Amino acid sequence: MNCERIGALLPWYPHGLTAEESAQVAEHLRGCLACQEEFAHIQALRGLVGRALASGPALRPEVWERVAVRTGGLRLGRLRLGSGMLGFSLSLAVRGKTLPILIEFFLFGRRVPIFEYAGGEP
């Protein structure tokens, strides 16, 4: 394989390739300084991207509460008024001895929870 074809596989080397592809890349890397350098660049970039994304905002626990309300147990009912742009929704369910409740507004396409009770942690 030439440098161009190897270069296209490098971002997925070694774990995202088939055994055969990995072996071909490894063999090429042994004898090609330019591709070794390219691989080092890719590894550095992978690390930078990983760290940058990992340090971004975290998923808030309230999201689980909303999911739990809509998936846990038997749904008693859901009342929706208005539209997705501007509206109101009330969801009630029964799970064991808990009564998950979710009340939310829809404001310009966003869900704005007003009250939520899930009765469980993820």
Place this chain on the structure above:
Amino acid sequence: MDEAELLAQVARGDHQAFQQFYRLYAPRVFRYALTLVRDQFLAEEVVQETMIAVWRGAKGFRGRSQVSTWVFGIARNQAWQVLRRTPQNLSEPEEEVVVLDGVGMVEEEERVRKALTKLPPIEREVVVLAFYQGLTYRDIAAILGVPEGTVKSRMYHARKRLRELLSPDHGRSPASQSKVEEKAPFRQARESNVGGDGP
């Protein structure tokens, strides 16, 4: 227990298994969604709708694709739906993700995050799926519904752009000031293919 086994338990209606699945996938889906919708609240909504779709659609998963391919495929569709009903001004002009507690960010991480936002969305998601989610190019092709060669080509262009954006000389040479095309939130979202295992 492997992911497919866990999903099989979810399909049988085991809510405990679903909680475990949520812990495993929700943070990953959130990171991916952030790169698509670029807003923390919208990304949370994508997580919420994706996980509910997983709960409801787990029975439909036939194991023809990886669990991760299936989940990210659902997330991509949900992100598209969220963006479609969101007014343009909420998803388009943001330079960066809305961060609730953005204190104490390391400068380099901030620089990389900014560089990522300057990539065309179709390239950004390939970088994130490969470098952050650790997916193979075959899985990414299945999620995006594009040929494998397209994934490799998007990665090539993304790397080239990132190298330019992250170079110390960026912003000084006229070439580096070329405007990056940023039209649709992410092209081909309608054609998204979740490997035939969609819920």
